[in-house]
Amino acid sequence: MAEKYTIKVNGIERTVEAETDTLLIDVLREKLDLTGTKRGCDNSTCGSCVVILNGKAVKSCQKKIAQVDGGEVITVEGLSRGKELHPVQKALVEAGAIQCGFCTPGIATELAALFEENPDADEETIMRALNKHLCRCTGYEDIKNGALLAQKLMKDER
Amino acid sequence: MDFKYIGKSLPRPDAISKVTGKAVYLDDIRLPGLLHAAILRPKHAHAKILNIDTGEAERMPGVVKVVTGKGCDLHYGDNIADLTPMAVNKVRYAGEPVAAVIAETLMQANAAVEKIKVEYEELPFYLDAREAMKDDAVLIHEHSEEYWRLPTLKYIPNTNIANYYRLIKGKGEEGFAEAEVVVEGEFNYPFGSSAAIEPHGSIVWFKEDNSIECWSSSICPFIIRQDLAHNYDLPVSDVRVHIPEIGGCFGYKSDITVEQTIAWIASFVPGHPVKWAATRKEDFTSTLTAHGIRTYMKLGAKRNGKLVAIKAKILHSGGAYSDTAVNVTIGATHNSSGPYEYEHCYLEGYTVYTNTTPIGAYRGYGHQESQFATERLMDMLARKLNMDPFQLREMNYLGPGSVNALGECMWKTNGDVHAAAKAVQNAVFSTEKNKEDDKYYYGRGFAALMKSPKGAPFSTKGCYMKMNIDGSVSVNMGGAEVGQGLRTVVKQVAAEALQIPPEKIRVYSEIDTQFSPYEWQTIGSMFTIQGGRAIIRASDKLIAILKKTAAQVLKTDEDYLEYNGEYVYLRNDPSIKVAVKDICRGYITSDGITIGEVAQATADARLPRYSNPDSETGQGSMGVDYTFGAQGAEIRIEKATGKIIVDHFASSFDMGRVINPKQLRSNVLGGVLMAVGATLSEELRYDENGHQGNPHFFKYRIPTLKDIPAKSTTVFIENPGAVGPFGARGIGEHPVIGVAPSILNAIHDAIGVDYYEIPVTSEEIKKALVDRKENA
Numbered sequence: 048m049a050e051k052y053t054i055k056v057n058g059i060e061r062t063v064e065a066e067t068d069t070l071l072i073d074v075l076r077e078k079l080d081l082t083g084t085k086r087g088c089d090n091s092t093c094g095s096c097v098v099i100l101n102g103k104a105v106k107s108c109q110k111k112i113a114q115v116d117g118g119e120v121i122t123v124e125g126l127s128r129g130k131e132l133h134p135v136q137k138a139l140v141e142a143g144a145i146q147c148g149f150c151t152p153g154i155a156t157e158l159a160a161l162f163e164e165n166p167d168a169d170e171e172t173i174m175r176a177l178n179k180h181l182c183r184c185t186g187y188e189d190i191k192n193g194a195l196l197a198q199k200l201m202k203d204e205r
Numbered sequence: 206m207d208f209k210y211i212g213k214s215l216p217r218p219d220a221i222s223k224v225t226g227k228a229v230y231l232d233d234i235r236l237p238g239l240l241h242a243a244i245l246r247p248k249h250a251h252a253k254i255l256n257i258d259t260g261e262a263e264r265m266p267g268v269v270k271v272v273t274g275k276g277c278d279l280h281y282g283d284n285i286a287d288l289t290p291m292a293v294n295k296v297r298y299a300g301e302p303v304a305a306v307i308a309e310t311l312m313q314a315n316a317a318v319e320k321i322k323v324e325y326e327e328l329p330f331y332l333d334a335r336e337a338m339k340d341d342a343v344l345i346h347e348h349s350e351e352y353w354r355l356p357t358l359k360y361i362p363n364t365n366i367a368n369y370y371r372l373i374k375g376k377g378e379e380g381f382a383e384a385e386v387v388v389e390g391e392f393n394y395p396f397g398s399s400a401a402i403e404p405h406g407s408i409v410w411f412k413e414d415n416s417i418e419c420w421s422s423s424i425c426p427f428i429i430r431q432d433l434a435h436n437y438d439l440p441v442s443d444v445r446v447h448i449p450e451i452g453g454c455f456g457y458k459s460d461i462t463v464e465q466t467i468a469w470i471a472s473f474v475p476g477h478p479v480k481w482a483a484t485r486k487e488d489f490t491s492t493l494t495a496h497g498i499r500t501y502m503k504l505g506a507k508r509n510g511k512l513v514a515i516k517a518k519i520l521h522s523g524g525a526y527s528d529t530a531v532n533v534t535i536g537a538t539h540n541s542s543g544p545y546e547y548e549h550c551y552l553e554g555y556t557v558y559t560n561t562t563p564i565g566a567y568r569g570y571g572h573q574e575s576q577f578a579t580e581r582l583m584d585m586l587a588r589k590l591n592m593d594p595f596q597l598r599e600m601n602y603l604g605p606g607s608v609n610a611l612g613e614c615m616w617k618t619n620g621d622v623h624a625a626a627k628a629v630q631n632a633v634f635s636t637e638k639n640k641e642d643d644k645y646y647y648g649r650g651f652a653a654l655m656k657s658p659k660g661a662p663f664s665t666k667g668c669y670m671k672m673n674i675d676g677s678v679s680v681n682m683g684g685a686e687v688g689q690g691l692r693t694v695v696k697q698v699a700a701e702a703l704q705i706p707p708e709k710i711r712v713y714s715e716i717d718t719q720f721s722p723y724e725w726q727t728i729g730s731m732f733t734i735q736g737g738r739a740i741i742r743a744s745d746k747l748i749a750i751l752k753k754t755a756a757q758v759l760k761t762d763e764d765y766l767e768y769n770g771e772y773v774y775l776r777n778d779p780s781i782k783v784a785v786k787d788i789c790r791g792y793i794t795s796d797g798i799t800i801g802e803v804a805q806a807t808a809d810a811r812l813p814r815y816s817n818p819d820s821e822t823g824q825g826s827m828g829v830d831y832t833f834g835a836q837g838a839e840i841r842i843e844k845a846t847g848k849i850i851v852d853h854f855a856s857s858f859d860m861g862r863v864i865n866p867k868q869l870r871s872n873v874l875g876g877v878l879m880a881v882g883a884t885l886s887e888e889l890r891y892d893e894n895g896h897q898g899n900p901h902f903f904k905y906r907i908p909t910l911k912d913i914p915a916k917s918t919t920v921f922i923e924n925p926g927a928v929g930p931f932g933a934r935g936i937g938e939h940p941v942i943g944v945a946p947s948i949l950n951a952i953h954d955a956i957g958v959d960y961y962e963i964p965v966t967s968e969e970i971k972k973a974l975v976d977r978k979e980n981a
Contacts, residue, residue, distance in 0.1 A: 123224075141220060151224055
């Protein structure tokens with residue numbers, strides 16, 4: 048049965064009609080055309096679809112729309128302000144952490160949520176967060192460096 | 206040579222569109238009237254199709270059409286035309302398309318596809334070349350003699366052998382009579398997947414005006430265009446193929462893979478674009494897989510360590526269709542001699558039909574599979590001769606004046622394997638090895654390597670560049686950016702060739718066969734070499750046009766002029782000059798009459814003198830441009846668990862010329878980690894019913910951040926090559942080649958056990974440690 052759900056997405060309240068078990072990733076991609084959130088697997092192992100839900104990084108393929116009704120979602124499209132990149136985005140670019148770019152949105156949202164909540168996250172915490180994300184291109188060194196730089200840039204901004 | 210823009214770590218032109226989530230990949234494309242397809246896969250790995258009942262599926266909500274392969278007489282393939290878009294009468298592997306549903310939404314298509322009922326009559330199936338080659342094996346393709354194939358290919362009638370390739374150098378096998386010491390072994394590089402994070406996908410649209418438009422996550426738009434035109438009897442110009450952003454390739458999005466299937470499905474609903482994007486499972490089971498290469502190898506040497514002969518037999522379980530496997534087999538065969546010279550070679554490669562997902566390109570293209578054997582055997586030969594393995598290799602490396610298996614002579618411009626080997630030796634072996642302690646065994650291993658491009662005679666790459674009114678330049682090419690950083694290379698090479706700052710060069714962002722210059726396909730680590738050469742050629746033409754116009758303006762001869770990106774000026778008096786921006790659209794004289802051509806140029810470049818193999822010897826100019834390198838690993842083996850930890854991995858390549866140091870290192874680290882995955886954990890396994898047993902990331906474990914070596918060393922040597930721009934060579938595939946033998950040689954160094962097969966898992970090591978204890 049299709050129902051109406053209201054979620055705040057990238058600062059704007061959106062009402063969508065969807066089946067109760069529609070996944071958040073499908074609402075974002077198919078109903079709201081926010082295609083920056085990527086699908087890389089069938090069972091929540093790749094991390095490409097991570098978004099920020101109520102301040103926490105979550106896999107949008109693991110949340111049904113009914114579970115997130117009334118919530119606040121930030122996708123990769125919501126990180127930058129016009130041409131001004133989010134510090135995490137700046138850091139990933141600067142560190143050369145982007146190759147094919149398919150895993151990038153998930154990593155950017157993961158790090159933005161992490162450093163927003165815990166600006167002083169230790170290296171182990173950062174590595175644990177990044178370990179949820181599969182990247183086939185980079186060998187992770189630049190992603191790791193990008194994360195450390197992002198943490199520094201976010202602190203500098205405070 | 207002093208460079209302004211080459212050798213600098215410029216940022217990627219596409220980084221911001223990717224990091225903001227605005228880059229458009231295949232599944233992000235929305236089109237008017239778009240329909241969605243879901244595909245049915247068979248229950249069996251090899252079976253006759255007796256009947257397909259589509260009635261119930263057709264009545265499901267949202268269903269527009271149900272499609273089967275019935276009546277399909279389309280065959281395609283660029284090497285062997287053994288492929289059909291959908292199974293007709295029989296299925297040959299468990300991932301094959303049997304039927305499809307087109308519906309308004311993907312959910313509706315998925316729901317309906319489950320309602321299709323198929324009756325099968327099972328046939329015996331073979332998951333390995335050794336089984337499929339047995340005398341009493343059932344034929345997987347009953348009429349393979351009817352398939353079109355390249356004239357250089359040879360099949361063996363009434364067998365499952367799709368192709369046999371043989372290379373003979375010197376006395377061939379008889380050369381072993383000159384050998385005083387022989388080592389041999391059987392090595393296996395099992396099935397795997399490129400497993401890009403973006404799964405495959407395509408959109409095909411049969412339009413009312415009788416043209417076809419296609420979008421695909423592919424690196425070969427011009428091959429797709431040509432093959433679709435051929436199958437649907439259209440002029441090639443009436444097929445338009447777009448390539449959006451590609452979320453990784455690593456090989457398996459080359460050649461033609463899923464596009465013909467989606468075209469067949471879409472051909473039933475003309476007027477509507479039809480989209481299909483693979484699930485992760487389908488990406489494993491139903492696109493192209495990798496490896497499946499078993500190598501039997503024998504090396505013969507003199508007692509002093511001088512190699513004299515090599516024999517190799519490559520058995521390639523090529524999958525149910527061999528069009529894309531056959532060149533991998535051939536590459537694995539003639540490159541199995543590695544970076545060494547042998548007077549006598551006898552190398553055979555069998556591409557064998559098996560009831561498994563077809564094998565296609567995977568980063569490395571046969572090199573890592575067969576040089577895995579070469580580099581393990583070199584260590585074993587050193588032990589047998591009681592020689593230092595570095596010294597043994599040193600004595601035998603290819604270098605200026607020596608001749609490789611293909612019969613190609615090496616020159617200084619092919620690079621220096623000795624220098625690469627020394628760099629790795631210094632990085633990994635110059636300190637004292639860690640001593641065994643309570644928790645760990647320690648080991649170090651080495652491998653040298655050789656990579657050739659594995660091209661094709663017509664493998665050209667085109668470039669079109671135009672200079673704009675302000676002197677900025679737009680560069681358009683057909684090379685596919687898959688993440689490797691090709692756009693950065695284009696920018697830097699064009700900047701250097703045109704002497705224009707990179708900020709004033711805009712590199713193309715997508716490929717569209719309607720506008721893009723022709724390119725064969727972006728494979729074989731050849732883009733930098735050939736594409737870069739094409740950029741230089743186009744730049745030279747463009748500069749010549751500027752000089753021709755300037756000669757009229759400055760009233761002198763063209764060859765008396767110099768160009769510096771901003772001005773064209775007299776060689777002896779730079780003050781007599783004309784600005785490039787005043788002549789790039791032609792020069793407007795004081796009375797308004799305009800003279801000279803617009804500054805725009807096209808050019809292309811292929812591998813010079815690339816040839817087919819000789820039909821008798823299998824030799825020929827099939828490499829043309831070579832890259833040499835070396836790799837080394839320092840590992841630890843945890844005694845309690847058998848876990849292998851790669852503490853340090855070092856790679857060195859003679860790159861000819863480094864274009865972008867940062868990008869180069871990132872590429873190498875990515876390649877190394879991919880091959881660490883293949884060495885220690887990745888393997889596509891088939892179950893007793895012929896289905897893939899682990900087509901998911903939680904079962905087919907690719908490396909994560911916690912698997913990276915604690916330390917990575919990269920050393921790049923620059924002996925300029927003769928073909929690439931400013932002497933540069935390719936790097937895309939090379940970093941995967943020496944990883945498995947380095948690590949397995951290190952395992953032997955640590956615990957004295959020889960492995961011949963990958964992946965080597967902690968369970969296997971643990972078992973070996975227990976066995977060793979019991980035997981002791």
